[in-house]
Amino acid sequence: xxxxxxxxxxxxxVSSMIGIKTISKASVLLVSALIAGLTVSGHAFAFSPTMGxxxxxxxxxxxxxxxxxxxxxxxxxIVLAFLAIVKLKDxxxxxxxxxxxxxxxxxxxxxxxxxxxxxxxxxxxxxxQYFGGGLWGDFNATPTGAVGGLDDIMVNxxxxxxxxxxxxxxxxxxxAGLILVIIGISRLxxxxxxxxxxxxxxxxxxxxxxxxxxxxxxxxxxxxxxxxFNNNGNLQTFAVLQFSDNTTDMTHVNNVxxxxxxxxxIVGLISFVRGWFIIRDVAEGNHQASLMAGMTHIFGxxxxxxxxxxxxxxxxxxxxxxxxxxxx
Numbered sequence: 001x002x003x004x005x006x007x008x009x010x011x012x013x014v015s016s017m018i019g020i021k022t023i024s025k026a027s028v029l030l031v032s033a034l035i036a037g038l039t040v041s042g043h044a045f046a047f048s049p050t051m052g053x054x055x056x057x058x059x060x061x062x063x064x065x066x067x068x069x070x071x072x073x074x075x076x077x078i079v080l081a082f083l084a085i086v087k088l089k090d091x092x093x094x095x096x097x098x099x100x101x102x103x104x105x106x107x108x109x110x111x112x113x114x115x116x117x118x119x120x121x122x123x124x125x126x127x128x129q130y131f132g133g134g135l136w137g138d139f140n141a142t143p144t145g146a147v148g149g150l151d152d153i154m155v156n157x158x159x160x161x162x163x164x165x166x167x168x169x170x171x172x173x174x175x176a177g178l179i180l181v182i183i184g185i186s187r188l189x190x191x192x193x194x195x196x197x198x199x200x201x202x203x204x205x206x207x208x209x210x211x212x213x214x215x216x217x218x219x220x221x222x223x224x225x226x227x228x229f230n231n232n233g234n235l236q237t238f239a240v241l242q243f244s245d246n247t248t249d250m251t252h253v254n255n256v257x258x259x260x261x262x263x264x265x266i267v268g269l270i271s272f273v274r275g276w277f278i279i280r281d282v283a284e285g286n287h288q289a290s291l292m293a294g295m296t297h298i299f300g301x302x303x304x305x306x307x308x309x310x311x312x313x314x315x316x317x318x319x320x321x322x323x324x325x326x327x328x
Contacts, residue, residue: 058168083106124177151253
């Protein structure tokens with residue numbers, strides 16, 4: 001669809017005619033949107049959420065996804081139970097053509113789909129029940145009041161997104177864990193000819209294991225932190241720069257260091273989660289994934305989350321604690 005637009009410019013009482021342009025409807029909509037955006041630009045920031053608020057809205061609007069997955073699981077359970085009865089009937093009529101295992105597999109998978117909350121809880125307790133209490137820690141740097149300064153910008157950004165990113169990653173891990181458990185249950189319908197993706201294949205077992213790890217993500221990462229640094233899962237994000245002249249105000253520098261450290265913790269959380277997905281791909285037989293890459297993501301992510309203790313350990317090793325950066 002096309003339309004014709006005729007535009008006049010008026011300057012000093014003299015009008016000049018612009019040539020007639022034929023443009024597409026999409027272009028008209030784009031121009032209209034730009035004009036509307038320029039019109040309300042003075043009020044845009046008054047109604048725009050921050051990055052942290054956007055993440056909070058995403059988490060809040062995703063709160064019904066577990067119920068949706070449960071409903072989908074129940075529907076799959078009903079369908080599989082019906083198909084299992086049909087397969088059982090076919091086996092009774094013609095046992096040579098329809099093996100008994102076809103009916104049994106559908107009964108087992110249907111029952112597991114019906115009991116998805118119980119299966120997911122079992123997968124979660126397989127790790128979360130035996131590993132620590134998880135991670136804890138706040139971003140405790142405070143703005144200095146220097147509006148527009150680098151340290152003030154970084155502190156404001158991390159203060160806004162720090163709690164939201166942690167919650168968002170936890171929610172993602174929980175939903176991903178549920179989906180992996182559902183995928184693992186669906187593998188019960190396959191045959192042994194599927195190899196790693198068969199009912200007893202290594203890929204299927206790792207799907208359940210990684211699903212349980214993601215469901216207990218916080219406790220699992222806390223266990224890695226406790227194993228390395230014996231810190232009871234305390235994330236150290238507060239930085240204090242040690243220097244010989246104690247009269248100098250280093251608040252700005254400390255805030256920048258703390259903000260960079262908090263950002264690295266977020267990168268470490270993402271890397272830790274990514275590592276488990278890579279290991280699952282290795283178990284699935286994906287030749288583009290390697291066990292070394294998965295372990296590097298896991299251990300590297302755990303160290304990045306504990307970057308403060310890592311730097312403290314390095315400085316203590318070289319005897320630089322009097323002039324280095326102390327994290328707490």
